[in-house]
Amino acid sequence: MVFRIKPLLTAVAAFVLISGASERLWAAPIRPQMQITGYVISADLDPEANKLTATAAVTLTALEDLNTVTFELNNGLAITKLTDAIGKVLTPERLTTNSTVRVPLNSPLAKGASTTFSFEYSGVLKGSDTSPAEGIKLAAVADPISILLYAGRWFPMTGLFTNRFTAEMHIRVPSDERVVGSGETGHKALPDKRTEYSFNWTKPGFPGTIIAGKFLEPVTGAGVNIHVYVTEKRKEFAQDFLHLTAREFEYMSSTFGQLESNRMNVVELPDDAVSAAWAPEIAGISGQRIADRNEQRLLSNTLAHQWWGSEVSPATLNDAWITNGMSRYAELMYLEDSAGKNAFQAAITDVSAGALAYDTEPLTSLGRLDPFSPQFQSMTLEKGAMVFHMLRWEMGDDVFQKFLRGVLSQYRDKGVRSSEVQKVAEAQSQLELEPFFAQWLNGTGAPNFANKYSVFRLGNNKGFRTVGSIDQDLDLFRMPVELRIETDGKTELRRVDVSGTESQFSVETFGRPRKISIDPEDWVLKTTPDLAVRVAVLRGQQLVAQGDMTAALVEYQKALDVNKTSSLASYRIGEIFFMQRNYQSAANSFRDALRGDGDPRWVEVWSHIELGRIFDVTGQRDRAVNEYRLAVQTNDNTQGAVNEARALMQKPYKKPQTDN
Incomplete structure (x- = not known):
């Protein structure tokens, strides 16, 4: 059983949604050696054997004189043959510590020169053991859904989300599967009971994601070029998912402008993989999130990456706050439009806590960190979103929207730097914003008013x-x-x-x-006692995700030291005791959460559910059912809470035989 932790912040997609990644330094060079400009990839997926077999012609241009080149490649894949542009064999060296392949060249490649390397490679992709992001499943060939996400490095690549490229792909799968990719051109049946799907993305971008599976005929709406791919298991949710996507996509289009492509494929991801992923024309969402009907904010963030990530991208990972932060803020803008100002204000409070949780490095120097580390994710998403929120306050709504559209139009199909965002902001607003960007991009900390x-x-x-x-x-x-x-x-x-x-x-x-x-409406990122509680809890959550329960309890206790009635801190402590099967202490903590300040509201419903589970595993079914009934009576379905309570009223909770 996987213990599901209810979020302080609504989980959203960054490059892809992650949790609990390590904080090791990223090994890729900050200064790129080369620019990959195009791929021609042919791949066979064998879900029964969890195997990928592929060839890739990789065209690149040297950015400096090179005697060796280094590609990133998933550790589960072995290169069986590698040749240069004239067919001479090259001998690659595998570096498993950072998921790279170092290739000594037969002859030097001069700066500015272009060439093509031809790879033949194969391997088993299953689970997260070979993933370039520790503990996160980004590439797996499996039944019923295979994911080959760009961030999973299932083909030789460089410059994660900064190196833009074109791609022609031919993907072969069993005949009972469908394939979703960027720039679909068609499919054909093969003699061996397989089907080949072809894709061609001709604009520089990130068309590196393939999702294949036993998807039903895609659901689409009249007059809407949105296609929803789900398995039989999620069939009942497809229509509602389509309608939600259409509403959110219409809002994004009216706010940011029309995309270059008018097609959008929304596809189910496996429950045990990332919660969300994006690529040109693709928004992938976990099947569990779809079933729980709590994908609204996750989906809006993922869709926003069609503009902030696909149409424009960070020039370097030091600029990742631009696309990560604006996708997060686009999610909040849609929340404001659909749910009102109060929901928006509550979300801003949560995002502020995330912005302050790891605020020890300037945004413009985060490129040295692993992009899957908690600090990189928290800073680029949450603090990045707050930078845009504060710019909106300085500019006003109308000028802010012109500024956003200005960035998108001037840097379409390109990478954008932080300094260039500042120039567009100053040009559109006629404000002198050097102090603003110096404070929030090149500095750390927030004022305490x-x-x-x-x-x-x-x-x-x-x-x-x-x-x-x-x-x-x-x-x-x-x-x-x-x-x-x-x-x-x-x-x-x-x-x-x-x-x-x-x-x-x-x-x-x-x-x-x-x-x-x-600042009564929280337009400025600032430190307050309430945020100190939320920051401590957020840090504790990250430590739980990394398996360090002792350190997490220390952080949660810090939150209680600031606010002794914090329902959130008490709830999180109860979660840890429950995981450790210290049921009496867990029950005490969940009751403390119910007696506390009631912030956030969802703590009430989930505290009743957790108390019910405790009574179930200790053989007190009547008391358990009463707690589930109290949960239903809250009418708070955060993360499917009411649905969960009703299910537990029908069937008692059973403790897992082993812990994962």
């Missing part, structure tokens, strides 16, 4: 004057901040330019001020 003020009554019944200052702890901070003055009558809003550690303000109101709030 405090205010002090005095109120004076004005003569002749003219009201009141409030004189004070906004104080914060970052000497170089400079940014406009909203001030809200709640009075006996009308609430007043002021925009105060904060610069340095103390910024003066003076506000006149007719009614007597009762409360003054700094």
Whole structure:
């Protein structure tokens, strides 16, 4: 059994969705040696044997004088033959520590010269043992679904999500399977009861993902070029999934503009792989997330990568905050449009916690980290999203949308750098944004605001004057901040330019001020006691994902030290005790969660479910059913909670025989 941890933050796709990756340094060179420009790949998938057999013609251009070239390739694949452009055999050296293949050249390749290498390779792809991202299944040939994700390095490659290329692919599978790829051109039956699917993506991009399986005839809507591929197991959800995709895709198109391709393939991924993945014309979502009906935010983030990742990409991994962050923020923008301002504000609070959880490195120097590490993921997604959120505050909604469209139009089918995003932002807004980008891209930390003020009554019944200052702890901070003055009558809003550690303000109101709030709508990333709790819990979650329960408990206790009534921290502690089968301590913690501050709301429903499970495994069925009934009565179906409770009312929870 896999123990499912309910999220503090809604899980979303970055490059691909991941959890619990190690924090080892990334071994790929920061300065690229070569630019791969195109592939011609022919591959056979044998799900019964979990085997991939393939050939790949790889065309590249040297960016410096080369005597050797290095390709990234999944450790489960062995090169059986490698030749250069004139047919001479080359002898590759496999480096399993970083999933690469080093190839000494028969003759040097001069800077600017182009050539083609021909690979023949094969191997077994099953599970995550050979994955280039530790513990994450990115490439597997299996029944009923095979995934060959670009990030799984199932073909020789370089420059993860920075090296744009074209690709022609021919994929052969058993005749009862369908194949989804970028730029489909057709398929044909073969004499050996197999089918060959062909794909051709002619624009520089990332057409490196293939998903094959026993998918039903794709579901599509009238007038909508969206195709939903699911297995028989998820058949009942296909129509709803199509309608959700159509709504989200329409919003993204109206916000960011039409894509170069008008086709969108939404496809089911295996439950034990990543929760989401994207490629040109492809959005892959875990079948379990589809079945639980909690894929809305995950799907919107994945669709957003068609613009922020596919149409424009980071020039280097130091620029990954642009596409990861904007895809995350596009998810929140859709949430605001579909669910309202309150849902949006709650999500911003969660994203702020993620932005601060690992804020020890500037965004523009993260390229040295493994892109699957918690720090890289948290910073590029969450802090990246907050950078765009704060730009929206500085610019205003209309100018912000023009800025986004400007980036997409000027750098379509190209990589974009952080400095280029700044230039577009300044050109569209007519603002001087050097201090903003210096603070949020090249610096770390966030301000901790405090205010002090005095109120004076004005003569002749003219009201009141409030004189004070906004104080914060970052000497170089400079940014406009909203001030809200709640009075006996009308609430007043002021925009105060904060610069340095103390910024003066003076506000006149007719009614007597009762409360003054700094940045009440959370437009600025800042530190607060509430966020300190969420940050500690988030760090604890990452440690749980890595298997370090002791360190996770320390982080959760830090959260309780800040807020003794934190329902979230108590709930997370209960999860660990439950995993350790310390049922009494787990029950105590879940009850503490129910008696706590009730933040976030989903803690209530899942605490009742976990208490029910504890009663089931300790032979107290009546008490278990009562907890499941209380869970249903909350009417909170976060991550399928109500569905889970109803199922457990019918069939008792059984503890697993072994732990995974």
